[in-house]
Amino acid sequence: MSQKIRLGAFLPGAGQHLAAWRHPEAQVERVFSFDYYKDLAQTAERGLFDAYFLADSLAANFGGPLNSGRCDKGVGFEPVTLFAALATVTKHIGFIATASTTYEEPYQLARKFASLDLISNGRAGWNVVTSAGDAAAKNFGRDQQLDHQERYDRANEFVDVVKKLWDSWEDDAFLRDKETGVYFDPDKVHRPNHAGKHFSVAGPLNAPRPPQGYPVIVQAGQSEPGKELAARTAEVIFTAQQTLEDAQAFYRDVKGRLAKYGRKPDELKIMPGVQPYVAATEAEARAQYETLSKLIHPEAGLALLSALSGGEVDLSHYDLDGPFPDLPRTRGLLSRQQMMADIARKHGFSIRQLYEWVAGARGHWTIVGTPQQIADQLQLWFENEAADGFNIMPPLLPNGLNDFIDLVIPELQRRGLFRTQYEGETLRENLGLPRPGNQFEGRQRASRAA
């Protein structure tokens, strides 16, 4: 298999743009309907995307007071149940669901992803997040979130426990010999008996080993502990990068951390987020962008900036068209907060200009142009060690997804940069990732249950 661009489809509700739902062509009345997501998933599969990606928050996180009612984000389906359902109406596309290491239990998480991987015949991925922000904490018995380092400590151990649980049963543990009455081979079941700083989990898991061995592990942290967690455990990184140079630096940085964990550069695919505005002419593409910007209500814009800083920044007392102020650092999403401040300084943005900029791609790379211009940019990053693929974040759904598939995908295919059919059966195979071995195999005597 020759090396191709990997593509994820990031498809939330009416679209990634904050004001997408207000667009005349947005199908916002369908966003609580399963059929809407069925259409999106089948469309993404038509486009030969590797995976459908869903972000997630453990709070109805509108970023501030609920008084304005102007934001559509944060209320809807739970990703794993939605993907289990979508798996039945698709054949090839993978499903990357976000789930939290801070507020879930490893046993339940391992099990539900094993179940999703079974239901989809090996098309599941887990986006490992630590759920920043106090809003989620307050839904789970805490006044405020754990601090950054502790969240990542816990995340590292959590991923280890989950992998042990997925390895509870060897791939060929189930004999089902009707004659002898032996259902499974007791030498091929392993109790993790994990006892660590954050978790004590005996096991074995009450699910067989997932078809992919492990569902694909995805990570999106940009902080130092986030990058280290990714280098140690992730197979895909979803990252926000603005320029070729920054993306190359990030790519070198993270790929350079793999060797110390005994991993090869190819075992981790780096996929920056991209928000494409594509049309036959650049002017039309730009008009799409402007149309959406004008639909942002100021209250929604401010709530967004607050949400991105973990719900702790209140900008409502500043002049919307004045400069973005210096704010104290919070315990929340440090990397996102820093990015906002950097962007505002770099471009000399007012508060309004900043939220218009953030409202589109939430700090991800935005490309506006013709199919050729967009393909040029993606090719440039792909061929210059800035990206192994991209997570495509259409501003407006379903239009933006259809535009990308109808206009950009054929251009990438003509250039030999993208598949013309799915190569494999599983998400792992399509991404070109190896199926992991079972860490307990060959260690039956030492670790199996008494």
Next chain:
Amino acid sequence: MSQKIRLGAFLPGAGQHLAAWRHPEAQVERVFSFDYYKDLAQTAERGLFDAYFLADSLAANFGGPLNSGRCDKGVGFEPVTLFAALATVTKHIGFIATASTTYEEPYQLARKFASLDLISNGRAGWNVVTSAGDAAAKNFGRDQQLDHQERYDRANEFVDVVKKLWDSWEDDAFLRDKETGVYFDPDKVHRPNHAGKHFSVAGPLNAPRPPQGYPVIVQAGQSEPGKELAARTAEVIFTAQQTLEDAQAFYRDVKGRLAKYGRKPDELKIMPGVQPYVAATEAEARAQYETLSKLIHPEAGLALLSALSGGEVDLSHYDLDGPFPDLPRTRGLLSRQQMMADIARKHGFSIRQLYEWVAGARGHWTIVGTPQQIADQLQLWFENEAADGFNIMPPLLPNGLNDFIDLVIPELQRRGLFRTQYEGETLRENLGLPRPGNQFEGRQRASRAA
């Protein structure tokens, strides 16, 4: 709508009988395949069952050492993800998934059931369990389970929190007014702000109010606190009863507890489990039973008795064909354990005879006979205040389910006791249960978010 028998379909893996998987016609090689459950769900829907019911354990609970490998129970799909997938390949049947109040968090549980209810357009039910046994505890950071009363205290509070979360958004909270940019009405969103003995949960939930208001609440406890929890919160009880008199006593007992919670008798449907062995002649039906009994391996039989007592009873040092011994009471499944001892005493069972008896229906009612004989029994219970319906537990799948649908359902229909088509759109409508109102409606000013 005239009063009819309600029917649940209890359809685990190869069948409810412990040795079902060894039967020549068992499709045991398919039990980790989604298509197998798709076939079962569509078959149950062909039979016009109200709901597909799945029990659950939070441990690969083979009831003892994993050395023998002789038991097939306890490893497979996670119920909510499986049902989310099955919802897409069915139109009418409900899905009652078991989930634990001891090891889950109310926020996550409320959310995933809301999601299942959305995906299925109002066909979800939640079987509330407290997850007895130390095996589950050890998968969630504890050495042993909470004691019985504490589990039920927690369960009561848990259900209350979940209902508050489901009421976070009023049914008509989402306006989606593109013109004004108002997505939801802030007066119609409510923060539960629950602060209790076991849980602190701010909310609001990040999912809309479920189509059914609340998914149908199901309960199966038989202990004193179990019955009280059911009387206070449940809309369906799944119960194990052996005789008409016992079933009537249980029915009177539980229905009699409703008034003090301001509930009417009809708001709680009592559905004993029934394992039917049905054939054209009684002799053929009896032969089905004997065939399965002979397939039980003694190690599997003993592991089952141990599992039913919470994994704490070891009978392997007793004579299989000697009398069932007196055993110390454990902290585990008190009601089940007591039932085993009572049954053994009543019938003068040896250990082997006891496990043969338990291996079929796990203490539920077993009826062996012709379609007429089985319909007679069900009618007798239904018309004499012993049952509002039944949870049908076929010993062998798919055969036992098909037999019931092809032989018993038509007989019940001829007698006017069972539907000939689904009456409603939702599980709640088919069960004849009212859609609950929102506890926060009309209390906007007092309880909504600041």
